[in-house]
Amino acid sequence: EAQVTQNPRYLITVTGKKLTVTCSQNMNHEYMSWYRQDPGLGLRQIYYSMNVEVTDKGDVPEGYKVSRKEKRNFPLILESPSPNQTSLYFCASSYAGNTEAFFGQGTRLTVV
């Protein structure tokens, strides 16, 4: 089954404690991206990757890092989380940047 898998689904952490949200896709897609969803703001793109070792900033990259060492994986790293990063995060993949995106189930992150 074609899917994008994110882990964990829910996470509560404390300010400053480094965390990683994993994302994996099994469709051999070249393009992957991360979004955060906040009430009244819709989805905003954090980072995207057009291929292995190629990443670029989206609209709200501050406080986040990503890496793309393998085609299937695109982890999101928060080196020092802060409460304003409390949000619902989605990973997505697609064949190319302007084709149908497949989304993961989401990760609800709370930073206290």
Next chain:
Amino acid sequence: GDSVTQMEGPVTLSEEAFLTINCTYTATGYPSLFWYVQYPGEGLQLLLKATKADDKGSNKGFEATYRKETTSFHLEKGSVQVSDSAVYFCALTPNTGNQFYFGTGTSLTVIP
């Protein structure tokens, strides 16, 4: 820059009513346009898309037409069902194909 403006919700309709959710966009050139749907507790799923002016995307009884002259991509359905209750997002990707831009989402509730 590129952006999407979407009709604010929430929208509540009775079953079998006609649905319109307005979406307008700002972009240079000829972006691709999408409607995504998010059911409770799930990630986004592609509902329909259109890649050039005057294209009509359709799926599951929903339709939207790419109108270059009015920069619009309004979502319509002739007769909604309770199972259509969800959040609907309009989105665009520019012809460079590197980023997605989402609207703020419109919550639809259909009552029996």
